Amino acid sequence: MDDQNKNLLIATGLSFVVILIWFVLFPPPEEPAQDQADPAAITQTEGQPATTPSTAPGSASGDTASPAPDTAATDTPRVPIDTPRLEGSIALAGGRIDALTLKDYTVDIDEDSPNVEILEPVGTGHAYYTLFGWAPGSGLSASDVPGPNTEWQVAEGDTLTSDSPVTLSWESPAGLVFRRTVSVDEDFMFTVTQSVENTGESEISAAPYGIIARHGEPVDLKNFFVLHEGVVAMADGKLNEIDYSDMPDMDMLPSEGARAEVTQVSETGWIGFTDHYWMTTLIPGDTGFKQVSKYDDSRDIYQTEAVMPTMSLAPGESREVTTQVFAGAKEYETIRDYQQQGVDRFIDSIDWGWFFFLTKPIFWLLHQLHQLIGNMGWSIIALTVILKAILFPLAFKSYVSMAKMKELQPEMEKLKERAGDDRQKLQQEMMALYKKEKVNPASGCLPILLQIPIFFSLYKVIFVAFELRQAPWFGPFQDLSTPDPTSIYNLFGLLPWAAPDPGSTLALVFVGILPILLGISMFLQQKLNPAPADPTQKMIFAWMPWVFMFMLGGFASGLVVYWITNNTITFTQQYLIMRSQGYKPDVFGNIRSGFKRTPKDDKPAK
Template sequence: MDDQNKNLILATVLSFLVILVWYTVFAPPPGADLTAPPPAASQQATPDQPAAPAETAPAAATGQIDPKTAPRVAIDTPRLLGTISLAGGRIDDLSLKDYRETLDADSPIVRLLSYPGAENIVDAESYYATWGWQGAEGSGQVALPGDATIWTLEKGTTLTPDTPVTLAWDNGAGLVFRREIAIDADYMFSVTQSVENNTGAAVRLAPYGLVLREGAPKTPTTYVLHQGSIGMADGQLHDLTFKKMTKLDADPVAGQAEIVDVASGGWIGLTDKYWMTTIIPEPGQPFRLLAKYAANRDDYITSAQLPVIEIAPGATGTSATRLFAGAKEWETIRTYEKNLNIAGFIDSIDWGWFFFLTKPMFWLLHHLHGLIGNMGFAIIALTFVIKTLVFPLARKSYISMAKMKELQPEMEKLKAEAGEDRQKMQQGMMALYKKEKVNPASGCLPILIQIPIFYSLYKVIYVTLELRHAPFVGWLRDLSAPDPSSILNLFGLLPWATPEPGSLFFLFSLGVLPILLGISMWFQQKLNPAPTDPTQATVFAWMPWIFMFMLGSFASGLVLYWITNNAITFIQQYTIMAMHGKRPDIFGNIRAGFRRNGAAEK
């Protein structure tokens, strides 16, 4: 086996292993217990930092409220539809007008926030954002609003970008709490809490904003996808998967928490694949970032806990935060980061370890899509750009491969002379390489270059919202999903449906794109002479078809990239080898390969 083909096999095996590892899927945790009592706070208060916010009603607000019958305030914006519950004054009903659950025209729109009993719940039954106050040392016994508090709609009727609403609650002991909620035309809420002190003594309270989700997402997760808590603290990203958050619960009642003190700016919330709910304190505002898990209700909790405010008699204390609740659109999040000075907000999108590749790759793909208007053709254009950038390295590799082909007769002669003496064969080949100034290792360079590029593009296609339900041509209506066509029903000619993803038969349900991928790899392979070793020839013969089955269940956008990459590589390599006087005899190589495979079987 010559060194050139050894390197090619090694590079291909490495590519296979990288793809296989990153595509490993594990099941999400089980659902929540809706009958368990709510958790209690676990952190101790200090003079300047109150206890961690509890998800329970205060002593002054007794009784349980059915969220289905609680009074509500409507939310209606160009992109959001939902309600605010006056029971607790929390936002627990929110759907995204621009996104549907499936490609069907009558599919329900995506629900982000929900309460038990709400219609069209497809994920967490209880998922909401709320705000409140915690007592600090020296504040005494103060009745504070909680989940069972019934607020009064003091101002406004429906929350729209032009009409904010104000909720109010009087604790009956001299404190009047208000919560003014405004919203823009996209996904950003502005929430201003205030406390009017009509008592005869100063009151020390600390505001907080909280996001709570009951149960992890039902969407299957992979190692390339982050779902869980996500936060920024003074320029450092903090994230915990839902699985890791469960390990914070050492105490089944109170639990533990991850706590980070933020000096000047950040945000905290919960994210899944495409959607996010995040509390954002004012830029420059110190706060405490908290993430915890309560096992008795399967609650995942994140909160931003702000410093204590002392409110003098007759005065009013205020605190402002924002809430992002919506789709993780790159353009929208980048605009918020820039215009609202939200540090590192673009990193709420899961760029992964290779962020230095995924960020510019998506930036280019996004702008190509803006110019072309079709994401599939944008992926093809991106492939041309990538191949142009790496062409100088690839050119050296192709030239080396052309020189290796020139040395093929000499290598066959060395093999005949050495016979079974492998050491003599290797020494002769190394001497020949040194004499002709050929580096056999450079032949696998184009494949090795593809590993980080392939992974980065896989990451971009898998996690970015812009690829979700993005059509290409004909039957390819979602480039983030596998090719829906199937050889098992002759690509729609036979009257039965294709196997569902995850089923046993789906492995054999090859679509048009995976088949084209296998063919493109097979043709690219034929640029090189068929290996003389029968075992090696068999490995090479099966390699395109193994990759065809392996990548058949990948996102069709990724398979489209691979086909385009193979086609461009074929043209580049064929042209360069022809320019060096070694025009590949493709069909001759094919015939030779069949002859050698037949001989090997005999």
Template sequence: MNENNRNLLIATGLSMLVMLVWILLFPPPPVEDTPLPEEAASTSPLGTPTASPPAEDGAPTTPGTTASTAGTPATDAAAEAPRVAIDTPNLTGSLSLLGGRFDDLRLVTYRDNLDADADMVRLLSPRGEEYAYYAVYGWAPAGGLAADAVPGPNTLWELEDGETLTPDTPVELTWDNGAGLVFHRTISVDEQFLFTIAQTVENQGEAPVSLAPYGFVARHGTPDHRALWIQHEGLVRMTDGELEEVKYAKFDGLDPAPGGGYAETVAATGSGWIGFADTYWMTNLIPSPGAPFTSTARYNETSGIYQVEILFPTLTVEPGATEEVSGMLFAGAKEWEVLRDYQNEGGIDRFLDTIDWGWFFFLTKPIFWVLHHIHALMGNMGWSVIVLTIFLKILVFPLAYRSYVSMARMRELQPEMEKMKAAAGDDREKLQKGMMELYKKNKVNPASGCVPILFQIPIFFSLYKVIINTIELRHAPWIGWIRDLSAPDPSSILNLFGLLPYAPPDQGSILFILSLGVLPILLGISMWLQQKLNPAPPDPTQRMIFAWMPWVFMFMLGSFASGLVLYWITNNTITFIQQYTIMRLHGHKPDVFGNIVSAFRRKPAEAGASTAANSGGKPKGK
């Protein structure tokens, strides 16, 4: 590889690195929240003509029907509707009898922040509130059945049995349309985050009726927190073993929907689910295993309301007959063990894939498995991250060894290369030829250290993915002042790490980037130490850029989660120790601290001579 190509590769790599960090620090702005327009009618890909679940503006979605109970409830009516309390070890809130909506749900074991009086994390909230987020189940009319003959989002149900929804006491709702159809809905919940909804329709009339059960989740606007580009937040859907993920910002890439907006419908023969996933929480609609259904994701470019839904095939209920359809709703935290149990014991196909494992899932999954079990043994996620990083560094050491040996040999040849460059002057061809002869004579391949590094990149990228997505790091303490590994280091050099009597600037302040904590400073030092072991680029410009990189990254990465910074520090420190040891074994003794130490250990005579030289005179005697 000649010097021009090498310079091009270095410049390209640095440009990509700068762009990556910029995207991490300044992601695209969220979509504004606006009213949802009308939705058009649809036909089920299962082959049976059906109605669609009602849109959240009250518009009918079946040809030949008129809007009635399928419409969206008014905010005041929703606020005045009776409610059924929800009380489980992990969930608390209430269920609205207006539409039987799941629209008030908090996570008992998770808090908004570390304050003693912090509120519980609120997952679902009713329409009319900012960032409303709720789930609704109902029936869509078909075959000429009127919209007001079936229960929809604006139907006021009656509480037939049960007072509080708990793992031991399900509740039953009922609604009689007064025209021969009686609907029942039995809702139960387990001790984690899974609701089971059994919908029953009884035909007491004299003619058969056709209708289709559905469920949908509506979300008004995008989440008000910022996610890194590496984190998936948005649609997550599994259809017969095929996973689909669409970020909120990419919903406009769905198929154009009749009447405007975007909608994408997929048919499943018997396994799957659909929902919205955030970094730590999610809400998923899950049909019973083996039941065919269609799933739809909807969005309108002029709207901030997203909607995902499941629709079952149309049922024909004969006079005197009863039909029942069951489904499930997951609303809670993306805890690995909980999702694994639902997948393995509950039969929910590939439910663990609701966690964003990324491109290197074949590495991310086993790495997380190891981290999870290390944490179970140690009980501290900070030390678990350190132990996991050490374990992975040992695992890839055979690959890293060749890179370190190659760098050591290149370092040994550095003096000769400098002499050769001085002798060649501006004659690049002569310099290139001389360097190739030098490499051949000493049996050194400059590219031999790159290939092993390429094999290591997916492993450590996967570790990065695990650390940034795992809920176990959220509000997890490490030592002393690090009380939340998912948040930036709270210490600040601007107040001398707490010695001065004022608080450091908030993360939203322009001064926050200057408010370096202990961990970011250690990160910069670890990068600087590691850089000192590698041969300096011969080009002065490149040498200057590389010299500044540790300190630039110290500021740029200072606002990242403490768990990530801790991983980088550990990784850099182990890399430095390994590389330093290998260089010593190959006869090279790197003097990493030489320049710093020499500045404080100059002889008095040398210091005096330096002073005299600067003043233009001779050193003064006593």
């Protein structure tokens, strides 16, 4: 590889390092979330959705009821929810599913850690709930349809379980009878069936809708460039994602009364909010519907809607519509099972990223290894070995080319001496030498470049996959989705004080044992080759392993385990292949030479 190619690779690598350091040292600023529990922050229409749902032109009016202030969001009568994996309640005020906790998952690995709350009622500080209703059409006013604060009555059932549904009912002043039946399976899928009976003497029309509303951003928002958090929607096979941070920049639509993005779904789709590990999604039936993403600037409320077509009811006629609601953990197998049951492309609700054609098979392989081995740490190591074996032909070609280039170094130095400052002559003689020795300098770089998408795909898998959350390995490594819990600060647990909190400045400085092993593995891999003659390049290469050691100390332990394994295998492969080609790397000699002081005559002029 000539000097120009070397300089290009060094510049590319340094640019990547600078970008990573910038994201670590200067993360995007977190905007303070509005405290919804603060009475000054709650408007008179606190219990309402951000804006009222719209329907097709010329049909329903597009307005739900304008209720009185929701002053009893947490004190309203409730119907308990109790299933093998969920517990919570349905508020009779509005018939909202607004309190939901996951029985299987805790906030962290501490013994006294509380369970994860998916949904919370208005008035708790971080309201997040589902809401259903009907937009009034011809022959109806806002008071004739159930709204956000309508007081429902329990018609059937006293507790919602996976075996027993609950039915709510409400009779409007106009004499219409509305019923809402809610059922839930043994995992995370609710089924909400809304019905209306026209007991009047004239024809009426109304449009059923479902809403997911969130007051403020999530408290545990990651704001990390590799992870999508916000709206996730599927419309007729097309995936759409909108980050929370991008929703305030959506167009202001006067017809919606808020910033909104509207999509008409012809056949199948779904829409909701996704976080790092949790998701809440509306899934209408197999009919077209209007898909809406909204943000209310004045009250800091994020909202997604599914508005079904307007229904006309003759006197004495009844109509009903069914909508499913997923509210739970983004478990791969659970979401895949729902897709197999008919939810179109539901597996794409997991954030696979740009290289989805790589992340999906890589995750599948990791998932299968985990089921076989039963330990995620060893599964990551096994996955790395398999990927290195698959990529071995590329690696072999790269290392053989590097070995041949090393053999040609003496000849290259002679060519440089003869050519002097004549760069064109040097290039011509170098190309002639490559042709004579049948060496392609690009063949050593291309295989490395081809491996970059695989590296980023594996990084994506380890960062976003729910299966790594709180996944133990051994000893102190009980959660591979969090940074290394060990630290130089307390001599890896030998001293009687705790390690710095993950993400703190001390944690970035006093790294754990895994980042140290990563730095050592990079250092040894680097020493397979002599240090560059150029003093600047030599200094850059000397510092790079240790810069990465400190910089990556705050990354997920599972990812650092992969890097250590990858570096170790790469070192072994490169060493053995170079020896097989007649080049004998002097690792220890290169290490010793790295500690020698640079002679004064060789130092660059200031």
